[in-house]
Amino acid sequence: MRRYDQARWSDEGGDAYEPLLVEKSERTAAVEDTPLPDDLTRESLTLPDLSEPALSRHYVRLSQENYGVESGPYPLGSCTMKYNPPFTEDVAADENAFVHPDRDEADVQGTLEIVHALQEQLATIGGMDAVTLQPPAGAAGEFTGIRIAAAYHAANEDHDRTEVVVPDTAHGTNPASAAMAGYDVVEIPSDDGRVDLEALEAAVGETTAAFMLTNPNTLGLFERDIEDIAAVVHEAGALLYYDGANLNALLGRARPGDMGFDIMHYNVHKTFATPHGGGGPGAGPVGVVQELADFLPDPHVRATDEGFERYTPANSIGKVHGFYGNWLVLLKAYAYISRLGEEGLLDTSATAVLNANYLAERIDFEVPYEPFHHEFVASAGDVDAADLAKRMLDFGVHPPTTKWPDIVEEALMTEPTESESKRSLDTLAAAFEAAASADDETLADAPNRTTARRIDQTQAARNPRLSWQALRDD
Amino acid sequence: MTGGSPFVPHTEADRQAMLDAVGVSDVEELFDVPASVRFDGDLDVPARSEAAVRSEVATTLDRNASLTEFLGRGHYDHYVPSVVDRISARSEFLTSYTQYQPEVAQGFLQALFEYQSMLVELTGLPIANASMYDAATALGEAALLASRVRDADGSTVLVPEYVRDERVSVLENYGAGAGISVRRVPGTARTLSPDPLADAIDQEVAAVYAETPTARGRIEESLGGVGDLAHQHDALFVVGSDPIAMALLEAPGYQGADVVIGDASVLGLPTSYGMGLGIFATKEDYLRQVPGRLVGASTDDAGRRAYTLTLQTREQHIRRERATSNICTNQAWVALRTAMHVAHLGPDGLIEKARRMVRLASDLADRLDGIAGIEAPASDGHYFREFVAETDRDAQALAADLRDRGFAIHAIDDHEVQVAVTETTADATDDLVAAIREVTA
Numbered sequence: 012m013r014r015y016d017q018a019r020w021s022d023e024g025g026d027a028y029e030p031l032l033v034e035k036s037e038r039t040a041a042v043e044d045t046p047l048p049d050d051l052t053r054e055s056l057t058l059p060d061l062s063e064p065a066l067s068r069h070y071v072r073l074s075q076e077n078y079g080v081e082s083g084p085y086p087l088g089s090c091t092m093k094y095n096p097p098f099t100e101d102v103a104a105d106e107n108a109f110v111h112p113d114r115d116e117a118d119v120q121g122t123l124e125i126v127h128a129l130q131e132q133l134a135t136i137g138g139m140d141a142v143t144l145q146p147p148a149g150a151a152g153e154f155t156g157i158r159i160a161a162a163y164h165a166a167n168e169d170h171d172r173t174e175v176v177v178p179d180t181a182h183g184t185n186p187a188s189a190a191m192a193g194y195d196v197v198e199i200p201s202d203d204g205r206v207d208l209e210a211l212e213a214a215v216g217e218t219t220a221a222f223m224l225t226n227p228n229t230l231g232l233f234e235r236d237i238e239d240i241a242a243v244v245h246e247a248g249a250l251l252y253y254d255g256a257n258l259n260a261l262l263g264r265a266r267p268g269d270m271g272f273d274i275m276h277y278n279v280h281k282t283f284a285t286p287h288g289g290g291g292p293g294a295g296p297v298g299v300v301q302e303l304a305d306f307l308p309d310p311h312v313r314a315t316d317e318g319f320e321r322y323t324p325a326n327s328i329g330k331v332h333g334f335y336g337n338w339l340v341l342l343k344a345y346a347y348i349s350r351l352g353e354e355g356l357l358d359t360s361a362t363a364v365l366n367a368n369y370l371a372e373r374i375d376f377e378v379p380y381e382p383f384h385h386e387f388v389a390s391a392g393d394v395d396a397a398d399l400a401k402r403m404l405d406f407g408v409h410p411p412t413t414k415w416p417d418i419v420e421e422a423l424m425t426e427p428t429e430s431e432s433k434r435s436l437d438t439l440a441a442a443f444e445a446a447a448s449a450d451d452e453t454l455a456d457a458p459n460r461t462t463a464r465r466i467d468q469t470q471a472a473r474n475p476r477l478s479w480q481a482l483r484d485d
Numbered sequence: 486m487t488g489g490s491p492f493v494p495h496t497e498a499d500r501q502a503m504l505d506a507v508g509v510s511d512v513e514e515l516f517d518v519p520a521s522v523r524f525d526g527d528l529d530v531p532a533r534s535e536a537a538v539r540s541e542v543a544t545t546l547d548r549n550a551s552l553t554e555f556l557g558r559g560h561y562d563h564y565v566p567s568v569v570d571r572i573s574a575r576s577e578f579l580t581s582y583t584q585y586q587p588e589v590a591q592g593f594l595q596a597l598f599e600y601q602s603m604l605v606e607l608t609g610l611p612i613a614n615a616s617m618y619d620a621a622t623a624l625g626e627a628a629l630l631a632s633r634v635r636d637a638d639g640s641t642v643l644v645p646e647y648v649r650d651e652r653v654s655v656l657e658n659y660g661a662g663a664g665i666s667v668r669r670v671p672g673t674a675r676t677l678s679p680d681p682l683a684d685a686i687d688q689e690v691a692a693v694y695a696e697t698p699t700a701r702g703r704i705e706e707s708l709g710g711v712g713d714l715a716h717q718h719d720a721l722f723v724v725g726s727d728p729i730a731m732a733l734l735e736a737p738g739y740q741g742a743d744v745v746i747g748d749a750s751v752l753g754l755p756t757s758y759g760m761g762l763g764i765f766a767t768k769e770d771y772l773r774q775v776p777g778r779l780v781g782a783s784t785d786d787a788g789r790r791a792y793t794l795t796l797q798t799r800e801q802h803i804r805r806e807r808a809t810s811n812i813c814t815n816q817a818w819v820a821l822r823t824a825m826h827v828a829h830l831g832p833d834g835l836i837e838k839a840r841r842m843v844r845l846a847s848d849l850a851d852r853l854d855g856i857a858g859i860e861a862p863a864s865d866g867h868y869f870r871e872f873v874a875e876t877d878r879d880a881q882a883l884a885a886d887l888r889d890r891g892f893a894i895h896a897i898d899d900h901e902v903q904v905a906v907t908e909t910t911a912d913a914t915d916d917l918v919a920a921i922r923e924v925t926a
Contacts, residue, residue, distance in 0.1 A: 017589060027790040028591055032599050032828050040832035042733060046843045047867055051704060053735050057606055059599075060831035063568055070572045070596070070825060077592030079580030087582065094492050095580050098535045107546035111556040112759035114549075114893055121548035122758060135528050147618040148814040150801065158658055187801035187811035191629070193662030196806040233517045261518075263528055270522045280814060284492075287582040288818030289593040290778060291616070292760070309654070329654035333621030333748075334560060334759020337816075346542060351490050352532025358489035361512045368515050369503040382517045404589050412585070415802075432494040433503055456786075461588040464786035471783035471795040475772065477612055478602035482782055482790075 012445055013438055015083075015407025018075035019462045028462055029072050032059035033479050076462040078409060080287075084431055084439045085409040086370075088386050088424025089182060089229055089256045091281035092409075096350070099285065099343035108342055112334040116320055122338070123319035127312045129296075129345040136348075136356070137255070137275050138268020139298030145308045145336040149256065152276025152295025153188035153223070155331045159274055159299060159306045160221045160250045161192060162328050166306075169248065172220040176249075178206055180230060180416045185223045185254060194220060201418060204230045204380035206240055215247040225254035226270065227261075229416050229424065231367065231383025241271025250274060250303075255295075258282045259428065260364055260385035263357035273300050279344035286343075294340045308332075360385070362429035366436060370427050373440035376447070379419055386426035388419045391447070394454065396421040399446045401465060402457035406442035491535075552893045553913045554756065557871040557905025558700050559620065559649055559748065562756035563729070563838075564909055569753075569825045578821060583778070583814070587793040588785070594792035597817065598780045600824035607731040608745040608766040609738025614777040616749075616815040617763025620725060621652040623746035624694065625659025626765060626776045626810055630744065631692035631721040632663050633774055633809075640665040640691040643682070643720075645673035647699045665691065675864050676703055679710040686718050696725035696747075697734060701903060702846060702871035703864075704734065712741025727751045728764075728827065730869055733839035743768055750816075752830075753823035755909075762819040773799060776810030778817070838908070842870045845906045845914075850874070852918050853904070858925040863901060871905035873897065878925055886924040892917050 020029040027034075038060035045052050061069065079085070085092035110119055130142040146152040157175065164172045175189035176197045186196040197219075199210040206224065215222060222244045226234045234240060244251045253267040253275035259282045261267075267275045279285050280293030287293070299307065308331050310321035351359065363385040371378050376389035389411075391399045400410035400423075411425035427436060449457070458465065476482055495503070500512075509515060533541070554562065573579070577592065584590035597615040604613035617623040632640040642660065644653060646669050657667050672681035677695045686693065693715040697705035705711075708724065715722040723744045724737035729751050731737070737745045750762035767775060773796065781795035801808040827835060846868040853861040853874055861874035876883050880896040887894055892913075895903040906914060 021789065026788065029595065031595070031602075033602070038832055040836055042836055045733060045840055046847060047704070047733070051706060051735060051867065052733055053739075056732055056832040056836055058603060058832040058835065059828050060833070061828055063566075063829065066825070066828050067568055067572060069828075071575070073592035073596055074572065074575040074577040075592065076590075076595075077577040077581055078589045079577045081576035081580045085582070087585070090582060092580075092582060095576075096492060096535075098539060100574065102539055102542050105543055105546050107543075107549045108758070109562075109755050110549055110758055111554045111562070111756050111893065112560055113556050113558060113895060114552070114554070115888065118550035118552060118888070118893065119758075120550075121546040124545050124548065125542065132530055135530070138524070147622070147816075148812070150811040150813045151618065151622070154658075154811060158661065161661070183801040183803070183805045183808070184811050184813050186806035187804075187808040190806040190808075191659070191662050191811050193664070235517065235519055237522060238519075264516065264524055265518050265522050266524050269524060278814075286579045286818075287814070288579055289581045289590075289597075289821060290583045290817030291814040292618075292816045292819060293814040329658055330621070330651050331655060331658055332759075333619045333649075333651055333655060333761060337618075337760050338758035339754075339760055342542070346538050348530060349533055349538045349541070350535060351492075352530045353528040354532050355490035355492075356528065356530070358493050362490070362493045362495065364515050365500070365503055365507070365512045368507045372506050372508075382515070384516065400586065401588070404586060409589065410586065429490065429493050433499040458588045462591040463588045463789065463791040466587050466785045466791045466793045467783045468793060468795070471781045471793050472798075475779070475795060476782045477779055477795075478598070478605040480602060480605050480611070 012441055013407055015405065015460055017461045020072050029076065031479050032061065032069060035065065036060045083407050084427065084435055086411045086425045086427045088412040088426045091259045091426060091428055093284050093428040094430040095284055095286040096347060099346045102346040103339045103342045120318050123312050125342065125345055127314055127319050129341055130312060132348050133277055133296055134298055137277065137298045138266030139275060140301040141304040141307060142296050142298040143307045143311060144296045144341050145332050146295040146297055147332050147337045148291060148293045149276055149278040149295040150184040150188055151331060152297045153184055154191055155297045155308060156252050156274040156276055157189055157192040157221060158328045159303055162306045162326060163250065163303055164220055166326060171218055174218050175220055176214050176222045178224065180228055180418055181223060182229060182254060182256060204232050205234055208236055208239055211240060212243050215244055215249055219247055219249040221250045221252045223252040223254060225257050227257050227384045230380040230388050231386040232380055233384060237270045256281060260360055262360040263353060264360055273303060279340060283344040284347045285340050292337045292340050294337045359429050366427045366429060366431055370436050370440060373437065374443045386424065388416060389423040389425060390419050391421035391423055394447060396423055398454040402446035402449050402454055403442050404458040405460040406445055408439050408442045552891055553910060554893045555904045555906055555910055555917060556893055556895060558895060558903060560756060560759050561751050561870060561905065561907055562909045563751055563907055565755055565826060566829055568829060569822050573818065573822045573825060579818065584794055591792060594780050596821050596824055598792050600820045601780060603824060603827045604764060604766050607728050609736025610745055610766040611769050612772055612775060613766040614775055614779055616817055616820040617765050617777055618816060619761030619763045620746055620748040621655035623763035623765050624652060624725065625656050627723045627744045627746050628656055628660055628665050628692055629663055630771060630774050632665055634771060635691045635719065641689045642667050642692045642694060643670050643685055643690055644694045645670055645677040647674055647701050648696065649700045676705055677711055678707045679714050682711055682714050686714060688718060690718055690720040692721040692723050694723045698730055698869035701873050702868045704867040704869055708740040729839050729842060732835040749823045750819055752826040753819040762816045762823060774809055775799065777812050777815055841908060845911055846870055846872050849904065849906050849914055853921060856922050856925055870907060871903060873901050873903045876900050876902055883924055887920055890920045892920055
């Protein structure tokens with residue numbers, strides 16, 4: 012059994028780990044000699060004041076007190092924490108990538124060519140007719156897609172469609188995005204882990220704008236009835252929306268467009284391997300069928316005889332980002348897809364599914380819903396899933412997503428991705444098992460090999476201290 | 486190259502052993518996908534080597550024109566030190582995700598806590614979140630917050646005429662789902678002062694927005710008065726700015742701002758085709774309404790201070806349709822870089838950088854003003870990084886001629902151009918001035 016001891020910088024008997032920047036050096040600088048009248052300027056500015064070597068050391072230590080996909084397995088369900096190929100960093104460091112968005116079209120033909128090429132790549136991969144790269148994250152893509160649905164219904168003078176339907180296993184961003192777009196959210200229960208067709212039929216009607224679904228769903232199950240689902244939704248005059256979080260399972264094998272989806276978003280930081288960056292930046296391109304192409308955000312990029320141009324789609328919903336989205340992230344996604352090609356994408360989905368099935372086989376946990384694909388939801392059974400996760404940390408692995416989807420008791424939503432080798436999957440399985448066999452005391456004591464020991468969440472929320480200023484005020 | 490993905494680590498023997506363990510002879514058996522929806526076509530994407538992809542992208546991007554950009558209007562080029570690039574690229578930072586297991590993620594959590602704290606100092610407001618996508622979407626979220634906290638019916642957001650159309654378009658999209666309408670205040674093409682606002686504001690207004698510096702580079706001088714007027718009408722006062730400007734200017738929080746939004750990527754990224762980092766800061770009163778991630782301090786079982794995401798009941802993964810926002814993945818890594826850069830500059834460095842932005846704009850405006858046919862700045866006032874100049878010549882034609890000489894500036898109206906200058910283009914101003922002299926002669 013592997014041990015893991017994360018770096019922990021602390022003083023013996025001290026009350027913190029690595030000190031804050033301001034605890035190392037802070038300075039209040041007076042604002043003087045300014046070419047502005049006094050009433051427009053501040054009096055002083057108080058910030059940390061470290062030399063470059065001290066700064067470098069501070070952040071290197073912080074990096075040691077962190078854990079990324081390159082540290083070890085990171086099987087968060089529906090997050091697709093796959094290997095982030097470093098060559099994409101070099102691609103995105105090309106100095107010609109760093110241009111201003113307000114340049115004339117004629118002066119950014121290189122960038123526009125890549126934007127156009129990625130639009131096409133994603134359209135082909137998803138079975139869509141037109142793709143926008145503007146939304147800066149998956150949730151932003153969902154919001155964009157629902158706004159497109161709204162515009163579509165408004166254009167049809169179909170003003171009674173006030174609801175968006177989601178299954179109970181939907182990722183939280185789905186109902187949140189629908190609500191942000193002004194819709195009432197109707198949640199339907201699943202039947203044996205999949206969409207209950209009868210419940211769906213009862214829930215969709217003239218007041219439905221869209222049904223949002225991911226496929227495979229968050230249990231890893233493929234919605235076999237997807238064509239019937241699409242028929243029911245379309246029959247009711249609603250649109251079918253695909254949450255692309257789980258696209259990794261289908262690359263090259265099945266396409267949302269072919270299943271009847273009208274709108275989809277892609278998560279390039281999941282499926283297309285751009286780094287998660289501790290919480291972004293990502294990107295959430297949105298694909299639509301031809302009928303909806305006129306509603307895409309402004310601008311879209313198309314090819315002409317002379318090159319590439321930005322144009323405003325005829326019924327555009329306007330903008331969903333101040334400029335063109337997270338360009339550097341999109342560039343990395345383009346490089347990844349270009350590197351892998353069709354054979355690489357096919358190998359990716361095959362291995363993602365194989366790895367998940369193999370891992371589930373190796374752990375002695377109940378997996379109530381099958382057959383799953385690239386991810387599965389195990390149950391921690393008698394053990395509290397959150398405690399189990401804390402103990403897994405002590406074995407040098409990141410645990411799966413815990414306690415969700417709550418259709419499974421003590422859920423452990425697990426997605427190893429295609430990046431894990433057989434050996435690392437065996438290590439991950441051993442970590443699951445070791446954590447599961449821990450006694451109550453060990454579980455309560457976990458984690459004890461990570462930088463911090465278990466952190467008091469209640470205190471954090473009851474007495475929010477969100478800055479070093481707040482710490483001082485305390 | 487052998488077939489398959491270069492990033493899949495299995496040997497044939499591994500694959501076989503795994504298939505055996507699972508009890509199938511072919512991985513295809515694991516796909517429960519009906520034949521009717523299977524894709525048998527071509528994705529039309531050939532696999533290529535790393536070198537080939539790098540070369541192809543480089544050749545393609547090389548088709549971007551080589552220009553010296555004197556461009557701004559909400560996206561700027563500032564120099565980011567190498568130490569920021571190198572250390573932010575460490576894979577423990579770059580390849581990590583949202584800190585759902587805080588005990589193993591103290592590094593990033595602390596970096597975000599420090600980032601939040603820097604924004605607290607700069608904005609003058611006590612709560613700052615760990616990032617939004619960009620200034621425009623942060624403004625959208627501010628409008629949503631305003632409509633949530635305000636009891637009264639009717640939700641209009643008033644914005645000055647100087648705000649970029651693109652920003653207003655995003656705001657309108659965010660507003661569409663919440664019944665918020667956006668109105669521009671007449672008479673505010675250059676600044677937002679209390680008089681035109683007084684004519685436009687009424688009880689239906691949920692929020693008033695101003696920027697400093699504005700999209701035209703002008704430093705606002707009446708924010709206090711604008712804020713008072715907003716508050717008299719029970720509207721929130723939302724101010725847009727950036728961390729370099731706020732190092733020099735009076736903190737918006739001390740001028741009555743209830744929410745500060747803006748773009749902090751001025752310190753986290755060089756010019757990047759519009760990629761940003763949204764700021765969101767606000768008062769204690771609105772803490773539970775804040776969108777996005779918040780990092781807080783707590784204590785761990787060893788009795789030490791430790792950091793964690795907190796107040797997550799605001800967020801989508803817990804609150805679903807009743808969340809304050811749908812935001813999940815944000816711009817965290819750009820926030821890390823920005824914090825590193827602020828720490829690198831220190832308060833003196835940051836203040837000096839800001840002072841320089843005022844001097845550069847002022848000096849360049851003076852020099853252009855000396856050219857016949859140019860009036861710079863177009864109106865009296867104080868400017869930060871950029872300014873608008875009036876041109877006798879048609880602005881588009883002038884900009885096109887300049888572009889032919891290798892310089893990019895904005896043509897924003899028939900006889901108005903806008904020129905931005907930062908430390909990265911300061912050395913090219915002589916050539917720019919000479920070129921402008923040529924094309925206006």
